[in-house]
Amino acid sequence: MQETDINLLVGGPQGGGIDSAANMVSMAFSLAGYNIYGIREYHSNIKGRHSYIHFRIMHKRPRSLKYPVDIMVALDPDTLFEHMFDVSSNAKIIYDTSFDKFELKNARMITSDTMESIRNELKSRNLTLDVHGILDYFRSVGAVPIAMPFDKLINDYVPEGPATRYYNTLGAGTTLAILGLDIEHANEGIKYAFRKKPSVVDSNLRVIKAAYDYVDKSEIKPEQLKFYPVIPRILLTGNDAVAIGKLMGGLRFQTYYPITPASDESTLLENHEDIKFLENETKNLKKGGLVVVQCEDELSAVNMANGGALTGARSATATSGPGFSLMAEGISFAGMTEIPLVVTLYQRGGPSTGLPTRNGQSDLLFALNTGHGEFPKMVISSGDMEECVYDAMKSLNYAQKYQMPVIHMIDKTLANTMDLVPEIDVKRVRIEKYRDNNNHENYKRYDLNTDDGVSPYGVFGKDVFWMTGDEHNELGHVTEDTSLRDKMMEKRMRKLITADREIPMEDRAILYGNENADITYITWGSQKSLLLDAIDELKKDGISANLLYLRMFAPFPSEYVGEVLKKSNLIIDVESNMTAQAAKIIRMNTGIEVKSSILKYNGRHMTIDEVIKSTKRIMGKELEMVVLENGS
Amino acid sequence: MQETDINLLVGGPQGGGIDSAANMVSMAFSLAGYNIYGIREYHSNIKGRHSYIHFRIMHKRPRSLKYPVDIMVALDPDTLFEHMFDVSSNAKIIYDTSFDKFELKNARMITSDTMESIRNELKSRNLTLDVHGILDYFRSVGAVPIAMPFDKLINDYVPEGPATRYYNTLGAGTTLAILGLDIEHANEGIKYAFRKKPSVVDSNLRVIKAAYDYVDKSEIKPEQLKFYPVIPRILLTGNDAVAIGKLMGGLRFQTYYPITPASDESTLLENHEDIKFLENETKNLKKGGLVVVQCEDELSAVNMANGGALTGARSATATSGPGFSLMAEGISFAGMTEIPLVVTLYQRGGPSTGLPTRNGQSDLLFALNTGHGEFPKMVISSGDMEECVYDAMKSLNYAQKYQMPVIHMIDKTLANTMDLVPEIDVKRVRIEKYRDNNNHENYKRYDLNTDDGVSPYGVFGKDVFWMTGDEHNELGHVTEDTSLRDKMMEKRMRKLITADREIPMEDRAILYGNENADITYITWGSQKSLLLDAIDELKKDGISANLLYLRMFAPFPSEYVGEVLKKSNLIIDVESNMTAQAAKIIRMNTGIEVKSSILKYNGRHMTIDEVIKSTKRIMGKELEMVVLENGS
Amino acid sequence: MEKSVERYNYRSNITIDWCPGCGNFGIVSAVTQALTDMKMDPKDVVAVSGIGCSGKTPHYLNIAGAHTLHGRSIPYAVGVKLANPNLNVLVMGGDGDLLSIGAGHLVAEGRRNSGIVVLLYNNAVYGLTKGQAAPTMPLNEKVKSIPRPNILDKINPVALAMTSGYSFVARGFSSEIKQLSMLIERAMKHKGSAIIEILQPCPTYNDVNTLDWFRKRVYKLEDDKTWNPVVNDKSEEEEKFNKGYNLSLKWGDKIPIGIFYENNTVPSFPERLSKIVPDYIKYPPSDQDVSDKDGYTIVDPIKTFIEKEIE
Amino acid sequence: MEKSVERYNYRSNITIDWCPGCGNFGIVSAVTQALTDMKMDPKDVVAVSGIGCSGKTPHYLNIAGAHTLHGRSIPYAVGVKLANPNLNVLVMGGDGDLLSIGAGHLVAEGRRNSGIVVLLYNNAVYGLTKGQAAPTMPLNEKVKSIPRPNILDKINPVALAMTSGYSFVARGFSSEIKQLSMLIERAMKHKGSAIIEILQPCPTYNDVNTLDWFRKRVYKLEDDKTWNPVVNDKSEEEEKFNKGYNLSLKWGDKIPIGIFYENNTVPSFPERLSKIVPDYIKYPPSDQDVSDKDGYTIVDPIKTFIEKEIE
């Protein structure tokens, strides 16, 4: 029997409970022993516009998503139109009977541009511009629309209404019923999804019952789903994972200004200022809470975090592109004054306000070169949940050890990925502290007598010292002396050489797969796990591929990357941007030009089908660069 | 007879009138038919700290400075100490008799770090730690100290005092007298230097007389200076030159927030809001003044300039590193919304506040990659006065033609260089306007129907249209449609390809000198003219060198640069930064690694002597990278 | 402001994607009402916004619109206004936009008095980023979108605007459309910079300051016939300023809406510039020729910067 | 603040490079006087400045010093204060620094009330960048360093601070060292955030507001024995606020210096945080252990973020 591999899409209006549906489905499947992997797509809008979650459910842990999907749940008519090309033949499409009368032109929330292409598409197929037309289309490709009387069903089980509030649960519940999940799992899913709103649990449970009863009585034949034993896991998004990692890594002072998709991290932290500690042997330690400050803007956020770090507190901030642009000056200051600062940079679709809720990997060169003048900084990137957790810890470590700003990059896709992660290992990463000052009498903040460039770190409250963003002497006073200036510049930059020497290669670049493959993929960020899946897929077609996965851009592992690529055959760079930024950085550091690339900049997550198809086009020399287009 | 080539240094306390002295000397020499080239060095301080001007005077136009100097004027004792290594054997050193009793330890304004190295130096030579010691040192190397009773002399000629106010004129006047300049030229110099303070002209003229009388009566034998006919020239600094170019180029709206070394440009413009027009044929044109706004900060400056540009006004702002860091978000917005914005970026010593009044070329990679997301921008750089003028005009042209932000880079050395420039050519650069909109009925701000990526530019006041930093459709309304997104990204980036195709190579990269030289220098910015002089010098030693001079970093002339460098032998990169940024950009774009470099990051201007010496060390394979150290 | 149009639809045909019941709908109505009443040529009015739910407004209006950056609407608006002082420039900003990230510009504009009209949408939350506390939410207030009572105190927009130097300061309410449109019209006719704080329910995130909550509390200043906040002579300035300011501090069971202060004796920035910049109003930066018929500069660099020439 | 020292020299041995006659010398004297009077342990006081002539102050003091970025001294100070609420944090900022580029932070700090002490050096110019008009220079004023009368209006620092919510607001004069040191001491003892506008002659650039000009005009509020600006009970708040505010508008032949307003009923941010963050004052962020003896985390991720676990 083939392994279960379900691709599912739940779509509906923003504010219509897609999130709860996603949480509920995830929990239900995980209780049946499955793993899930999902990504949310939504507009920059509070209520009404089209939003959806794309899921994949497997027993082994899925690491990528795939089109077409096997089941689609449409909580509004817009979903049917928006995803007309996203379903497989055979797919089941669950929707509300009442949509039947709906005309495309009344779908107010579909933007005019998208509307136009849908209209053209339907017209070209001679289909009517309404739900009938789209259903005809689905049928024509072999998909199976399943109409359900949403309102009636809900009213029967939850007479107090309003029915619209339960569409999400009904849709999700029906999906679970069809997929053959036990109703108990579905119920647990509800309890989890609404854990913060206990008052609505009961009514939602009744809706689940409605869904199961309906499927039971209908002609639909539920799947035979195998159940597996459950192992402990945590359902995390990238935002969650970074928050957890930061707290574990010793973060005690976080500043932020709200911005998508970064602020979910800070909000989570803000709700957990009351830290729970491990019990063993921490009895006599000085334990306190976490301080999270919502600032007036990002200028304040970055500089306030710098200020916090001056007291010895592990400090960080988190933002995305527009906020990061405002932080350049503060980052340059941290570099100059050797402040351990961590900035978590959540990339979204740019430039400017861009696509504020969509994916992008277009801030890499900016992060690498941000801030005026020359100063050491580290730029690291995570590509999956575990890396989010442990890299967040390591970022704080690096910042402390090398006394410099560390930019930790996450992309929106990863931030909004839902993944079931096996238990977190509290002993995986050791916490490393700054080099302590033990000369309180004659403390020199910027002691030049250091081989590795790192001077002992004194802190306000324990030491009297000075610091300034002007060029300074060892005491931290302003100087314009030419030779001291040279020495200070060299001392600061030397720390980067130290970091380059000390940090193990597996934290910087990893070659996954066979050294002698036909294809070498290069990537960073959220495409990592997708490409690992792709390599497995390609193997089935007899194509061998490996992956040079980049995790650290400064200091850049030039030598290693150069060596790997020199041995490579066809190199394909895979990035969610337009200008292949990682490839540029590779060329700048190694001279090697990567000619082939698979790029995506429409703001949506990459899916494995499009990557594999593009790979084959590149192998067939049809194209050097392929731009991916999946997603609604 | 050898050509006159005088290297002169006038030093004294900040606020002590060094500027006026410089202006006066320049004007006096220029009236004698000479050319001058001078650079100011000063602390970030208003009054008291050491400041100096380093000059070179020749009949043919000098393009670089040289140590050691032939004459040094010390307006305070500090100058003697600070410049102990900067004088040639034979040099004349003019100073005040009263300094004689001065002890080094009383030189409060010498920073402790510099103080320490001077002290060590004197001690190691067994000299006393006072003016006697330093004078002994000067005598030991063959220099000629000339003591003058500053106070007495001034009191005799300007009894109303205070004498200290006239030290600068006395020092400068004495220099002119010794160098054999006509007193009439000196007097004209005074009138020019104090043109804005007519009330002090007379007393300064009397001080000039004092100086000339003194030299006359002394044993000093003035030089025999040849006088040349005078041709019309303008005494410009880089700041002036950019201001003039901008105004000629059609600038009518400039915003700024004060910052060194940028604000002199804006202040000059602010004082000339009343534009004077050329008379021919401009009778019926709509002519008005220039608006300059001092803003509350750089966030306001960049965005207000963007706002101004939306009305069709040619708009710009000017700043240096710290302010530029704050402009990243506004530049990304200009890129996204296709606003013709010019930012003049005056580089100073970084990072952070750094060396606020010193030189640096360390903002190049930042400028190139500034702002989150991917958007087209142009980065150009000027290297001498003429380029400042005409590049300022071209920047405005490029911004208009390609509707994108243009960053025009100047370094502090160039900004504070004093140079006599032959008349400005008002017909050198044609003014190019944005592509006009002539479809006012159905105007689409971001019309996709364009081969070169450039859509007609409508302006507020003439057209109703929308614009947003979000991804948008042709009308300028927000869209998140995937295919429209791709098209808009491609349209915007296409403009850079257009610019790359249209702009002639001489505006982007120039190879000066013989194609087949032993050495190929690479540089940008203020080292241009110095290296041209160096090439001439080296020729005398039988060494052939040429210069690949870079003027445009985005779009980068990769092909041309690659071709030139492929043919080169020993390539030496010369930059005023630590990480050889231009060389990195070259490698990123061509794959070619430039291994040898001459770098300077102590904040002071490069001098030809140190460059030539370093070149020879590199040729002798003694070193690959040389760090320059001249300057006080 | 001389051009005028009859029967123009100031609403664009873009779908509004604000939540049902959002106070912003009322603001759009009031703006279009004012423009209609003033028969404003749509080319002569520019709507400038930042980022937020409020920031979407310009797209919904059929006048020139710039939807700019979070917090930067005022610099953009001032840029437009000073480069072309003949335009009417409206700023539409959220309370987060104008009072948090943009507070520095809001204060600076008081000193400049460029002649823009600022509409400050006060919903006490950051709408578009999911309901965090905005600078207008009082200390210890708990709305449904925040997990614990607000730890920051509020700033009073009317008091801040008056202190900063705005020469026209008012407060409106998004459901009092007639008064609001009157206020907008008055603000647009005022020469200096004007600001109108607009109380705006956000039913999605703010369940304290609801429509009803406001309805019960607001009262109109102009209903008191003795209320005259207009300064036409410097001698009235101190008294009227103090009255308006002290009144602005009232907040609670009764919330005054209307004009708090209008000072016609402060010259606007364009008026100040006119004294320095030749022909500023006639040929502002937006409207000049910068080249001759052959495309060359018309500036005489030597005469303009005369003192720099030698010989 | 419990530790204290006897006979400590709070002046560092760094050469001061301000111009002769600069008012900043008086400010340094007043600060060291206050610290001496309070016997402050130098490790417990942090001086935070921005960029400007004013920004150099921390180097001249023998206490912990952070000379930060132009306009950002308040965020830095707040970062230090909130990460270690047991420190005394003094901000030393220019009028350009705090009221122009940093005005947004100045306003926001009123809402936060973190308990920092802001010394605002008012010389009406941008000293370090050669004398441009600062936001404290009135409209049409012409000092020697600007080529034409000021085209921007001034902002009133005391009025702005009160409007923003500072719970201690005063004005001093750099030549009234005794009063100024008293004001600083009072401000440091106040729990919430305090601000002191300090009138400071800049003889190099400002030839209008000279030492004499100020000398002739200033008078001390405390000389009027009936003057009591301190609010210890909410009921006094409105009246005392209005009095202080209205007084702050007086400027001309007579300029009041002293305390305008002190409100002890507004909880400071550390007090607010103490209610949420466990052991905040005892073990603030600066003072916690974050790893066990083997160097591993002491945080239990599951218990802390419990709702995220499955099974």
Ligand SMILES: Cc1ncc(C[n+]2csc(CCOP(=O)(O)OP(=O)(O)O)c2C)c(N)n1
């Ligand atoms: C520099 C920057 N920081 C943060 C954001 C994210 N952001 C978008 S809207 C918004 C706040 C919206 O609140 P408000 O200004 O009150 O407007 P409202 O949505 O309530 O109308 C924020 C913080 C951004 N777009 N840019």
Ligand SMILES: Cc1ncc(C[n+]2csc(CCOP(=O)(O)OP(=O)(O)O)c2C)c(N)n1
């Ligand atoms: C971001 C940034 N912009 C501009 C500057 C340049 N700058 C240095 S000091 C200063 C103003 C100083 O004025 P003020 O704050 O009043 O201090 P003062 O010198 O008068 O004490 C400015 C604009 C800077 N350092 N950083």
Ligand code: SF4
């Ligand atoms: S979130 Fe609030 S402000 Fe935003 S649209 Fe919805 S109701 Fe209006």
Ligand code: SF4
């Ligand atoms: S410029 Fe003014 S403020 Fe600065 S040091 Fe000199 S006198 Fe003081």
Ligand SMILES: [Mg+2]
């Ligand atoms: Mg709001």
Ligand SMILES: [Mg+2]
């Ligand atoms: Mg000042």
